[in-house]
Amino acid sequence: MKKQVLVAGGGIGGLAAALGASRAGWDVRLYERASAFSEVGAGVQIGPNVVRRLQAWGLQQPLQAVAAFPSRLQVRNAVSGRELAVLPLGAAAVERYGAAYATIHRADLHGLLLSALTKYTDTQLHLDHAIDSFADDGSVVTVRTSRGKEVEGDALIGADGLWSRTRTQLLAGSGGASPPRVTGHLAYRALVPQHALPEVLRTGQITAWLGPRLHAVQYPVRRGELQNIVVIVQGLAPQDLESWDHAAHAAGLDHALKGTCAALQDVVRSVGDHALAGWRLWPLCDRPPVRSADEMARGLVGLLGDAAHPMRPYLAQGAGMAIEDAAELQRALSMHDLEVPLRLRRYALNRWQRNARVQARAVRNGRIFHAMGPVRWGRDLSLRWLGERLLDVPWLYRGDGSSASSL
Numbered sequence: 001m002k003k004q005v006l007v008a009g010g011g012i013g014g015l016a017a018a019l020g021a022s023r024a025g026w027d028v029r030l031y032e033r034a035s036a037f038s039e040v041g042a043g044v045q046i047g048p049n050v051v052r053r054l055q056a057w058g059l060q061q062p063l064q065a066v067a068a069f070p071s072r073l074q075v076r077n078a079v080s081g082r083e084l085a086v087l088p089l090g091a092a093a094v095e096r097y098g099a100a101y102a103t104i105h106r107a108d109l110h111g112l113l114l115s116a117l118t119k120y121t122d123t124q125l126h127l128d129h130a131i132d133s134f135a136d137d138g139s140v141v142t143v144r145t146s147r148g149k150e151v152e153g154d155a156l157i158g159a160d161g162l163w164s165r166t167r168t169q170l171l172a173g174s175g176g177a178s179p180p181r182v183t184g185h186l187a188y189r190a191l192v193p194q195h196a197l198p199e200v201l202r203t204g205q206i207t208a209w210l211g212p213r214l215h216a217v218q219y220p221v222r223r224g225e226l227q228n229i230v231v232i233v234q235g236l237a238p239q240d241l242e243s244w245d246h247a248a249h250a251a252g253l254d255h256a257l258k259g260t261c262a263a264l265q266d267v268v269r270s271v272g273d274h275a276l277a278g279w280r281l282w283p284l285c286d287r288p289p290v291r292s293a294d295e296m297a298r299g300l301v302g303l304l305g306d307a308a309h310p311m312r313p314y315l316a317q318g319a320g321m322a323i324e325d326a327a328e329l330q331r332a333l334s335m336h337d338l339e340v341p342l343r344l345r346r347y348a349l350n351r352w353q354r355n356a357r358v359q360a361r362a363v364r365n366g367r368i369f370h371a372m373g374p375v376r377w378g379r380d381l382s383l384r385w386l387g388e389r390l391l392d393v394p395w396l397y398r399g400d401g402s403s404a405s406s407l
Contacts, residue, residue: 006153009160013305013322015113020330022121033130043228045316048097068220078211081261085387164307289356297348314365
């Protein structure tokens with residue numbers, strides 16, 4: 001008889017967890033609080049380490065149909081506009097890491113995973129039906145849903161995001177259940193149809209603009225038809241942090257960009273004329289790096305993605321680490337000679353240090369991106385001298401734990 005896993009959360013992490021568990025031979029029941037599956041429009045970068053996981057799930061063709069594959073990463077000074085460094089992507093990434101570097105609309109990645117679940121697995125999807133609490137007696141985990149129902153399973157995976165209720169209960173009393181920390185950084189984001197832009201503002205590459213106390217990133221998504229533009233500035237967050245997407249006022253962004261070069265301001269100005277839904281605002285929150293395997297799994301309950309290790313977007317690996325988690329969860333749940341707690345323990349042992357390293361590097365990158373004064377000058381000089389060596393991240397894209405410096 002198949003074992004049954006209950007998954008809390010229907011975002012990218014929850015869908016990936018359900019897909020991995022199903023491929024491990026488990027029956028899966030997924031519970032999502034929202035009444036419909038949806039993802040707020042935004043871009044996601046997925047490096048070769050993540051693309052390889054999607055390929056292993058047989059999703060290369062669906063990915064090819066919806067993603068963009070930028071030719072290179074360019075870094076520019078946001079004040080002078082000067083090019084600082086370039087990292088070839090495209091065929092160079094495939095040759096070096098065995099898979100492409102892709103950029104994709106978040107809704108397209110979500111839809112790709114959901115389609116795989118509905119077409120190729122027997123996963124039961126329960127919408128408008130969240131997991132609010134659980135009880136683990138060592139042999140079975142019993143959850144109580146938002147509709148007052150009790151459901152039993154052999155394991156529970158909390159993939160319920162930054163404000164995870166599963167995490168709060170699992171880590172109660174250990175310090176890991178405290179609220180997420182507010183970073184003081186705000187992300188303005190927008191999507192613009194490329195055909196609506198002047199030729200000079202269209203792009204087939206990733207461009208990162210580094211400035212004092214801010215940076216911006218632009219890249220293509222949805223086969224190159226749309227351009228994703230994100231500007232991250234330091235400032236006060238809205239009061240309602242649990243509602244992560246907010247209507248944003250362009251005036252605040254205009255003020256933050258004073259002193260930046262005309263080329264960057266032209267990119268940002270194009271949003272006002274052509275964006276699909278104007279600027280949206282995302283207050284950035286995270287948690288300190290994972291401290292041990294106990295913060296990712298205890299007994300019959302495991303955490304995955306943002307529920308376990310929410311991170312700043314300065315290494316572009318938030319969704320990627322959730323998908324890597326799910327691939328490792330699949331391997332662990334497939335160890336049928338082990339008791340379930342040992343399988344989840346194996347999952348956590350194999351993931352926590354890598355996730356912690358990515359979390360820490362993302363924080364470091366944010367400081368470098370937003371640097372001022374002598375640190376900023378040193379950053380720009382290092383990029384001009386070392387360029388590709390600083391931008392490449394072999395330990396991350398290979399997934400082999402090897403050490404390398406990176407920006």
